[in-house]
Amino acid sequence: MLGIILHALIVVILTLLTQIGGLAYLVALAASRAWGIRRFLAKLTIFLLCYVGASLAAGLAAPKFGRVPLSCMASTTDRLVVRSPIYCLLNRNYVRPEVRDLAKALAAHMDEEFPGTVTTALDANFPFVNGFPLLPHLSHADGKKLDFAYYYKDADGTFLNGVTRSPIGYFAFEEPAPGDELPCQGRHDWLTTRWDFDALQPLFPAYRIEEQRTSAAVRWLTSEGVARFGLEKIFIEPHLKNALGITDSHVRFQGCRAARHDDHIHIQVE
Template sequence: MLRFGFRFAIVVFLTLLTQIGGVAYLVGIAVARLWGVRRFAPKLAIFLLVYTSLTIVTSIIAPIFGRVPLSCLADAADKLVVRSPIYCALNRNYVTPAVRDLAHALADNMDRQLPGTTTIALDANFPFLAGFPLLPHLSHTDGRKLDFAYYYEDSSGNFLDGVTRSPIGYFAFEQPANSDEQPCRGRNDWLTGRWDLDILQPLFHAYRLQKQRMVEAVNWLTTEGVSRFGVEKVFLEPHLKNALGITDEHVRFQGCRAARHDDHLHVQLR
């Protein structure tokens, strides 16, 4: 019974983490039994082989179900890149074809208007099943959502192309001043994804937002992005929206129970 409970927990964990990992784990157990493998290292190798194979198969069949992967195999000429191969390894890089086209169009526009600009994609969605959660996100469940990293500059004002403050593009928050608009100040919701992660903040690079590129990206998303691709919402914390001088109604506050959005741009289509 203990072994069953342990394996069940692993299946749940791998499924929540990668969507297909639980299936890969069960197939790996079956293969190991069939081959009479008992040692941990060969079992792990079998699991990794099965998982890799399923990941490749997933990228082939996911378009049948309406989702396509953003590639993690970018070269120097690509203006849209996924922040880390880990997003692809965990199958968190799937979007609808419309979101994929929007992402490439945004990247092309950014490089055309401000040459030498690379646009960085972060979490997208899993490949299958509308409504399946992409934790810790609340809404990345249907292929219509995609996060983008911010654009940064160093302390001298030099643009840092392809660079993020944190290794994964998340959790390096742009902290508001006491005088800034903070709709969640003073709240202590017990059930919330709004983490401040104060202990991590000193570990991140002290880069500044590259405001010209931030404004250009948001303006494009709320004009051409809306008219051509059907952008419905762009999530941004109020203090950043004010600091960047953005007034468009498509740029919204996500609420106090969702994750903070002063470390990345959340874009979703209708």
């Protein structure tokens, strides 16, 4: 009974993390038993082979379900990159074609306005099934959402191309200054993903948001992004929105139960 519970728990965790990992685990488990394989390393190898095969198959099948992958195999000339291979390894790099086109067009615009600038994508969506949660996000469940990293500069003001404060682009927050707008101040919600990760903050380098490029990206999103690609919403933390001088109504606060958005920009299309 304990073994069944353990296997079930592994399937649930792999499914929540990767969407298809649980199925790959069940196939690998069945194959190991059918072939009488007992050694852990051999079982792990079979699972990895099943998982890689399932991921490759997902990349081929996803377009039939209305989603396409953002590539993690960027060359030195690409101006749109996915921050880490982990997003592709976990199948979190899928979007609807119009979101992919929007991301590529934004990167091309930034490269044109600021030659050589790299635009960095973060979490997107899983390859299949509308409504399947991409934890810890509350809304990345239909292929219409994508996160971008901010553009950063070092303490001397030098632009850091393609660099983020954290290795995966998340959780290194831009802390509000005294007097900034704090819509969630005083709230203590029990069910929330608005985590501050205070213990992690000293571990990240003291980079700052590069205002010129970040503002230019948001201006493009709220103009060309809306007109050409049906962009509906952008989530940015209020204190950053105010600091960047953004007034467009498409840029909104995501609410106090959702994750902080002063470490990344969230966009979604209609």
